[in-house]
Amino acid sequence: MDTKLPFGAKSIVDCTQMVNEKSFSYGGVFGAYVCPFLRNFEGFRGSIAFDAREEGGARKDLYMTGCDVGTHIDSPSHFFTKYPNGKPARCIHQLKPSELIAKGSVIDVTKKVEENNDYLLTTQDILDFEAKYGKIKDNSIVIMKTGWGGRFEERKCYENKCSKGLMHFPGWELSLILKHDMA
Numbered sequence: 001m002d003t004k005l006p007f008g009a010k011s012i013v014d015c016t017q018m019v020n021e022k023s024f025s026y027g028g029v030f031g032a033y034v035c036p037f038l039r040n041f042e043g044f045r046g047s048i049a050f051d052a053r054e055e056g057g058a059r060k061d062l063y064m065t066g067c068d069v070g071t072h073i074d075s076p077s078h079f080f081t082k083y084p085n086g087k088p089a090r091c092i093h094q095l096k097p098s099e100l101i102a103k104g105s106v107i108d109v110t111k112k113v114e115e116n117n118d119y120l121l122t123t124q125d126i127l128d129f130e131a132k133y134g135k136i137k138d139n140s141i142v143i144m145k146t147g148w149g150g151r152f153e154e155r156k157c158y159e160n161k162c163s164k165g166l167m168h169f170p171g172w173e174l175s176l177i178l179k180h181d182m183a
Contacts (some may be wrong), residue, residue, distance in 0.1 A: 007103050016071045019044055022153040023069050044069060073100070101143045105129065109170070110147040111157075117160055118145075119170045146170045 019054060021172045023044040049060040076089035083089055084180075100109060107129045113119045121144045131133075148170060151158040 006101065013106075015143075017061075017149060018169075019065060019069055019150050021046070023065065024155045024158075102139055103137055104141040104143060105133070105136050106143045106145050108145040110145055113148065113170045114148045117168045117170065120173045121171070122173055122181075144170070144172065 001145040021044060045064045047062050049062045051059040053059055073092065074097075075092040075095060076083070077091045107121065107125055109119060109121060109125060126136065126142075136142060146157070151160075158169075162168060
């Protein structure tokens with residue numbers, strides 16, 4: 001069966017991080033707010049509520065985890081109360097499914113992150129990408145490939161805390177996010 005992919009894509013890449021007993025939830029400092037949530041909770045607990053399959057029934061599993069565990073979407077309101085234009089930032093339930101499908105570009109900065117765990121994607125990274133592959137279209141999803149996902153099941157390695165207890169990991173320059181029309 002020949003399945004046509006949307007937007008003329010050549011392939012679909014599964015970026016799933018599986019949630020399991022090694023998963024953890026962030027319970028630390030958010031700006032000036034110290035989060036007491038799940039301080040001693042590693043991020044995932046699973047149990048079997050009941051198993052009636054032998055009697056012709058079903059099995060019911062229970063899971064408890066933080067909302068930031070595994071592959072997920074953070075809404076704009078997770079980070080901002082308002083957009084730069086003053087409009088209120090939207091919550092997940094306010095996003096339309098059609099807004100979650102778009103053309104995409106993957107900017108690979110894995111080597112830069114290996115040299116600097118605090119690497120921030122820059123305007124120059126985008127310009128270099130566009131010089132090689134063409135202009136990133138408006139409303140595109142831009143993914144920064146860092147290699148950090150390889151640390152997902154090793155909490156200490158993933159958090160990468162220094163002697164002051166601060167985490168070090170790659171990210172985006174905030175000014176870059178705010179001045180481009182990208183997700």
